[in-house]
Amino acid sequence: MQRETTMDKCALITGGSKGIGLACAGAFLDSGYRVINLSRNPCPLNEVSNIAVDMLEEDWHRKHLELLLAAVGEPDQLSLVHNAATLRKDSADSLSAEALREVFELNVVAPLTLTQALRPRMQDGSSVLFIASTLGHKAVANSCSYVTSKHALIGLMRATCQDFVGTGIHTAAICPGFTDTAMLRSHIGTDPAVEASIASNVAFGRLIRPDEIAAVVSFCAANAVVNGSVIDANLGQIER
Numbered sequence: 583m584q585r586e587t588t589m590d591k592c593a594l595i596t597g598g599s600k601g602i603g604l605a606c607a608g609a610f611l612d613s614g615y616r617v618i619n620l621s622r623n624p625c626p627l628n629e630v631s632n633i634a635v636d637m638l639e640e641d642w643h644r645k646h647l648e649l650l651l652a653a654v655g656e657p658d659q660l661s662l663v664h665n666a667a668t669l670r671k672d673s674a675d676s677l678s679a680e681a682l683r684e685v686f687e688l689n690v691v692a693p694l695t696l697t698q699a700l701r702p703r704m705q706d707g708s709s710v711l712f713i714a715s716t717l718g719h720k721a722v723a724n725s726c727s728y729v730t731s732k733h734a735l736i737g738l739m740r741a742t743c744q745d746f747v748g749t750g751i752h753t754a755a756i757c758p759g760f761t762d763t764a765m766l767r768s769h770i771g772t773d774p775a776v777e778a779s780i781a782s783n784v785a786f787g788r789l790i791r792p793d794e795i796a797a798v799v800s801f802c803a804a805n806a807v808v809n810g811s812v813i814d815a816n817l818g819q820i821e822r
């Protein structure tokens with residue numbers, strides 16, 4: 583008699599308490615993954631396990647390592663979704679080195695340390711997915727630390743791809759455009775005129791829904807063929 587085997591798939595998502603990370607948590611649950619969230623506030627989805635972490639706290643990954651490894655266990659496949667980030671208004675002519683370092687700590691260094699901590703639990707078919715941004719390969723004014731960190735994150739994805747050759751682990755950087763989340767709203771506010779002006783830069787004339795980005799992330803987890811790719815998910819930005 584043939585025994586039925588179920589694969590144990592686990593997704594560890596940073597910043598799954600809201601926005602794109604929350605949508606990713608839902609998408610991975612729908613695909614049969616156990617989902618673990620790392621953020622300061624819990625993910626509102628009942629099925630998700632939470633580890634409360636402030637990734638700007640010094641040595642956070644060492645302090646939480648035991649808890650992290652216990653939550654992850656020994657899955658057949660592990661997908662890391664490096665999603666948590668901060669977007670601050672700052673400019674190249676006044677951004678302090680200290681402020682840039684802090685943004686790098688969350689947006690770039692945390693993905694590196696988390697990947698290293700969980701690498702021993704990543705078997706063939708696992709993935710390291712980086713939520714970058716359109717601003718990972720172009721720049722706008724007054725977002726210097728964010729633009730710089732997202733360019734670096736794409737570099738980290740490419741380096742990870744090269745250094746993981748032969749491991750069976752694949753990588754990708756997903757670059758969302760204007761997605762309707764708290765992060766975007768904190769930047770553009772809720773004035774419909776401002777929203778319309780932002781949407782006028784998008785070929786489809788609207789903001790992206792977080793679940794549209796989550797569908798791309800979930801596709802990347804399931805398809806190793808994307809290894810090393812930088813994937814735009816922006817509904818088509820109008821170049822002027």
Ligand SMILES: NC(=O)c1ccc[n+]([C@@H]2O[C@H](COP(=O)([O-])OP(=O)(O)OC[C@H]3O[C@@H](n4cnc5c(N)ncnc54)[C@H](OP(=O)(O)O)[C@@H]3O)[C@@H](O)[C@H]2O)c1
Pocket residue numbers: 596597598599600601602603620621622623624635636637638664665666667668669688713714715716757758759760761762763764765766
């Ligand atoms: N929205 C857009 O238009 C857009 C466009 C391009 C790229 N992106 C990228 O997409 C990703 C998600 O953005 P979003 O728009 O969904 O943002 P969001 O709604 O502001 O969510 C950000 C997430 O990051 C977590 N986070 C922030 N600081 C943290 C810290 N110190 N420690 C632990 N977790 C922290 C937050 O959780 P807690 O507050 O609970 O800690 C939250 O879950 C980011 O990488 C962002 O750069 C977004």
